[in-house]
Amino acid sequence: MKKTIPRPPRAKASRLQRANYKWIYLFLLPTVIVFAMFYVIPIAQVFVTSFTQWDGFNAPVFNGVRNYVNLFSSHSFLTALRNLFLWGLVAVFLHVGFGTLVAFVLFQRPRGWKFTRAVFMIPNVISAAAWAMIYRFIFNDDFGVLNGIIRIFDPDFSVQWFYKSPWAFWAVTFTWLFYAVIVTLIVLGDLLNIPTELTEAARIDGATGWQLIRCIQLPLCRGAIGTSIICSLTARISMYEQIALTTAGGPDYQTMSLPILLVNAITDYRYGYANAVGVLMFLIGLAVLYVVNRAFRMDESDY
Amino acid sequence: MNTVKKTATRALMYFVELFVIVLSVFPILWVMMSAFKTNGEILSDPLALPTAFSMDAFVYLFETYNFPLYFWNSLLAAGVSTLVSLLFYAMGAYVIAKFQFPGRQLLFILFTITLLVPGHSKTQPIFSLVTGLGLYDSIWGVTLVYLSAGMAMSIFVLKAGFMAIPKSLDEAAAIEGAGFVRTFWSINLPLAKSALATAGILMFLGNWNEYYFASLLTMSDSQRTLPIALAFFTSEFSYNYTNLFAALTVVILPGIILYAFAQEQVQASVAATGIKG
Amino acid sequence: MKKKQILAGLLAGAVMAAGLAGCGGTGSASGSAAAGSTSASAGVVEVTIPSYKTGENVGAMFFEPQVERFNEKYEGQYHITLESLPQDGFNDRLRQLAQQNSLPVLVQSGDIDWLRDVVYPNGLAYDLAPWLEEHPEIKDLLLADGLEYCTDDEGHIYSMPLATVRPTGFFWNSALWPTEADLSALTMDEFITELGDQKIAFSTAENGWVAALFLTAMIANEEGGAEWLQAGVENRITDFSEPAFLSAVETLQQLLQNNAAPNSIGAAYADAANSFMSNQAAVIANGPWMSADFAETNAANWSNGFDGADVHAALFPGQVGVANTATFGEWFISASASEEEIELALAFLEFIYTPEELEAYLLAEGGDAPNLEYSEEFTAQQGETQVLADLAADTTEETVFVPCILDVIPSSVANADFGMLLPSLADGTYTAQDFADRMTQAAQEATAE
Structure with a gap:
């Protein structure tokens, strides 16, 4: 932004910009309206009532930071935080990593790349709930496919993947770990957007395949990777169906998540407590947005 | 040496492709296959093929439930909301990506934090909004709610898309005398096709599969969407796996078929923007 | 500077909105029974009841035909249409409808905490006590424990107490x-x-x-x-x-x-x-x-x-x-229902508590009505089903x-x-x-x- 431009044109540009303001704000209007209709009240309500005791119907009663104190002295909440941290690591390194790997593989256009890309999308066409249900059957000890296959080699094999420590954590992780097509699509989009001249120039300078990836393609995809990390991390924060329909947080709270706690609190008509969980989910998400945005310098245009 | 490395890379690439395909397709094929088995066959051997291709479960489903209508409702709610919100968010993301103006950062932050509002916390305000507008038990109420669903993701993806379009093109357009709207509509929008496709697909899929609000805001059979139908087969004290797998198939399949049709379009648009560079 | 002003404005708006949403629960009643639309055309009172005891649910096998029998009996006078809903999320919906003051005319269950803390104290339910006084034949059928549990300190009976117990x-x-x-x-x-x-x-x-x-x-x-x-x-x-x-x-x-x-x-x-x-x-x-x-x-x-x-x-x-006998019953009537609708709802409750319907229910889903004199036919039929x-x-x-x-x-x-x-x-x-x-x-x- 620190270009040195001669004075007169700059003044002109700024007049042009001011003339544009009308259009700029007009263009923003629909989004602002949608935001006002659907988000202002929920966000305010979540924050305000998190400092109250509220059954969701009768008037809320202010009780200070009681809900937060209760949360931070709750075993299940602390375990849920630990799980979120672990899942976050898995999401950033394995989930986004795998999606990016597939994007780079597909970018080389090996045989069948179009087919692979098309098929990879299918799991995302299905709802998380349906997918969780399918996995409950696949990981079933008795008539699940996985153990069915393992028993071909070891007839006595028997593990309840979703209900036995330490497998449950990984069984839940598996239901989303490799389904990274969104990452692949976003990264592939950026890869395809890299001007061919740039790649050609690098080739002429003698860059080999790996160097090309490391020095040109990967850095130019950083926006896409950052977006993917944000998507993936926020999805971890709000992970509900995959757990509610499989382990419900067990065994021994090893797969407990914040949304499960939130919904459990609503079951008990403790909306204030539930919204305190909501506020913390919100704040964690905000921290993620901030850190990732900074780390990947996502606000800067490359071209 | 070089050829060994090349072969290894090639092998790795094919392995990744194969892994992706098996992981994506196998579970669904298994569900569909199981829908043709009897309850007993499902229990006794998960890998066995069905002995007789019994269509009973499907006949029952289609006789009892109006699946074509549910499909139509899902398509309507997800399709209309996606098209409208895609236009809204493209406009918003465009000005955020390309212009400096007071409140830019704040608005961008406000729009993206919508991603962080837990769905269950929105229940009460949205329910009261929809009933207030008289849209309870109407597919249009659901459509309205879906307008808001993909805000953060779409603004994110679209902003990145518009930022990737060289500013020189806008300047050239300005020199040729194109106005604000035309620069957006005829220059930037076509070039952001890939981002539009990505955002559109994500929003459509999210809305297509949405269960919670669809179930909360509708009641009549005539307003029902596909995901709600599935919930009937998982209710307490039901135990018929064959019907459950059949219902899963009927709910999953339209989405996949729809995707198979749209897929060509999607790839074409992504490819088109790719060539442009 | 400007940014701060906008932010402050937004926050103020947000807090106000929250206040409205927080207290507006009962106040913003739209009044119209959104969930139980009524039409009184040609003298027939019609209501729609959302129910999960429909379709795939185990309860449907008995409940759906029962409603049909009711409609037949009162043909030309009353008509009940069932809307089938998944059990998952059913109580959630009732909570939200209560907040909009648009509960259906006849409300099926809802969980105990909600009934006790929200519905009954806030006057959302119709008091059945006077009606039960007028119908001693029904009141005598009710389980003593249940009747006591459902009667509050002032003698109101909001939930229709059970007449049957289903020991599991x-x-x-x-x-x-x-x-x-x-x-x-x-x-x-x-x-x-x-x-x-x-x-x-x-x-x-x-x-x-x-x-x-x-x-x-x-x-x-x-x-x-x-x-x-x-x-x-x-x-x-x-x-x-x-x-x-x-x-x-x-x-x-x-x-x-x-x-x-x-x-x-x-x-x-x-x-x-x-x-x-x-x-x-x-x-x-x-x-x-x-x-x-x-x-x-x-x-x-x-x-x-x-x-x-x-x-x-x-x-x-x-x-x-x-089995829990000291509990709320399956039904209550919404206090915001019109007079005609309440008549229909009471007729429905009366219908499902007739000896014939109670016996039919026991035959279909098992259980016992301790205060009911069973008919010979019933005892014979119950004997035919081994487990019952x-x-x-x-x-x-x-x-x-x-x-x-x-x-x-x-x-x-x-x-x-x-x-x-x-x-x-x-x-x-x-x-x-x-x-x-x-x-x-x-x-x-x-x-x-």
């Missing part, structure tokens, strides 16, 4: 387990010995229903256990250090380890039911409504040589029947009724924590003491003010 016991497959013993007359220890290495189909997923029933029976068999459970009806149990509970959990652990059917850990109800109906388990605990699954008409769902005719039923050892006859024979003066453990602990513990903790109890990670400690911890976190 267990079913056993005589083809796998040819026992001659009178199972409900045994003690729990004798029962376990008699069981030998027969398998029980447990479920631990969802709310661990089948395991919860057995655990309830075991607690009731311990010294002071029945009283402990019964006391939980008034004040939810949050302390599980009770010796009766500990010792019952030990017994349950033993059963889970020695007698659980394969696949019991992590089993949902569907898995347990399938396990029983494919001859992989000889015993399953469940309510009498399961009797319909053992009728010949359901043979398509049997496998592996299972035959419904072999199934017998019994109450739990120690003559324990799991078994349960009727077991239900005597000596039967001890206890509420299910899931109904006397905080909702979230019942719906989530209990089932979630069971697998660790089954595989020995937890001792009975650990299990009880976790339950206490979860219950206390769930009720922390």
Whole structure:
């Protein structure tokens, strides 16, 4: 932004910009309206009532930071935080990593790349709930496919993947770990957007395949990777169906998540407590947005 | 040496492709296959093929439930909301990506934090909004709610898309005398096709599969969407796996078929923007 | 500077909006019964009732035809249309409708906490007391405990008290387990010995229903256990250090380890039911409504040589029947309904409490109406269904009724924590003491003010 431009044109540009303001704000209007209709009240309500005791119907009663104190002295909440941290690591390194790997593989256009890309999308066409249900059957000890296959080699094999420590954590992780097509699509989009001249120039300078990836393609995809990390991390924060329909947080709270706690609190008509969980989910998400945005310098245009 | 490395890379690439395909397709094929088995066959051997291709479960489903209508409702709610919100968010993301103006950062932050509002916390305000507008038990109420669903993701993806379009093109357009709207509509929008496709697909899929609000805001059979139908087969004290797998198939399949049709379009648009560079 | 102003403005707006949303719950009543639209064209009063006892739900088999019979009887006068809803999220919807003051005319269930803390104190329900006074023939049928529970301090009766009790016991497959013993007359220890290495189909997923029933029976068999459970009806149990509970959990652990059917850990109800109906388990605990699954008409769902005719039923050892009589009934009428609608709703309640309909209900889903003089026809028909006859024979003066453990602990513990903790109890990670400690911890976190 620190270009040195001669004075007169700059003044002109700024007049042009001011003339544009009308259009700029007009263009923003629909989004602002949608935001006002659907988000202002929920966000305010979540924050305000998190400092109250509220059954969701009768008037809320202010009780200070009681809900937060209760949360931070709750075993299940602390375990849920630990799980979120672990899942976050898995999401950033394995989930986004795998999606990016597939994007780079597909970018080389090996045989069948179009087919692979098309098929990879299918799991995302299905709802998380349906997918969780399918996995409950696949990981079933008795008539699940996985153990069915393992028993071909070891007839006595028997593990309840979703209900036995330490497998449950990984069984839940598996239901989303490799389904990274969104990452692949976003990264592939950026890869395809890299001007061919740039790649050609690098080739002429003698860059080999790996160097090309490391020095040109990967850095130019950083926006896409950052977006993917944000998507993936926020999805971890709000992970509900995959757990509610499989382990419900067990065994021994090893797969407990914040949304499960939130919904459990609503079951008990403790909306204030539930919204305190909501506020913390919100704040964690905000921290993620901030850190990732900074780390990947996502606000800067490359071209 | 070089050829060994090349072969290894090639092998790795094919392995990744194969892994992706098996992981994506196998579970669904298994569900569909199981829908043709009897309850007993499902229990006794998960890998066995069905002995007789019994269509009973499907006949029952289609006789009892109006699946074509549910499909139509899902398509309507997800399709209309996606098209409208895609236009809204493209406009918003465009000005955020390309212009400096007071409140830019704040608005961008406000729009993206919508991603962080837990769905269950929105229940009460949205329910009261929809009933207030008289849209309870109407597919249009659901459509309205879906307008808001993909805000953060779409603004994110679209902003990145518009930022990737060289500013020189806008300047050239300005020199040729194109106005604000035309620069957006005829220059930037076509070039952001890939981002539009990505955002559109994500929003459509999210809305297509949405269960919670669809179930909360509708009641009549005539307003029902596909995901709600599935919930009937998982209710307490039901135990018929064959019907459950059949219902899963009927709910999953339209989405996949729809995707198979749209897929060509999607790839074409992504490819088109790719060539442009 | 400007940014700050905008931010402040937005925040102010947001807080105001929150205030409105917070207090606006009852105030912003749109008044129109959005969920139960009424049309009084041509003199017919029509209402729509949302219900989950429809379609695939087990309750549909009886409830849907019952509504049809009502419509036939009052043809030209009243008409009820059922809207089928998934059970999942049903109570959520009722909460939201209540907030908009647009509850349907006739409201089916809703959970106890909500009824007690929200619906009844806020005057959302119609008082049935005067109507019941005018209809002594119905009032006399009601369970005494239930009537007392539903009557508040000022004599209002908002929830229609139950006339029937459905003691839950267990079913056993005589083809796998040819026992001659009178199972409900045994003690729990004798029962376990008699069981030998027969398998029980447990479920631990969802709310661990089948395991919860057995655990309830075991607690009731311990010294002071029945009283402990019964006391939980008034004040939810949050302390599980009770010796009766500990010792019952030990017994349950033993059963889970020695007698659980394969696949019991992590089993949902569907898995347990399938396990029983494919001859992989000889015993399953469940309510009498399961009797319909053992009728010949359901043979398509049997496998592996299972035959419904072999199934017998019994109450739990120690003559324990799991049933809660001191509870709210299934229906209440919305106070915001119009006069005509209330007439229809009362006619419906009157209809389903006629002796014929009560008997039809008992035949379809089992149970007992203690204050009803059964017709000969009914007794004969009940005798034809083996499991219902078994349960009727077991239900005597000596039967001890206890509420299910899931109904006397905080909702979230019942719906989530209990089932979630069971697998660790089954595989020995937890001792009975650990299990009880976790339950206490979860219950206390769930009720922390």
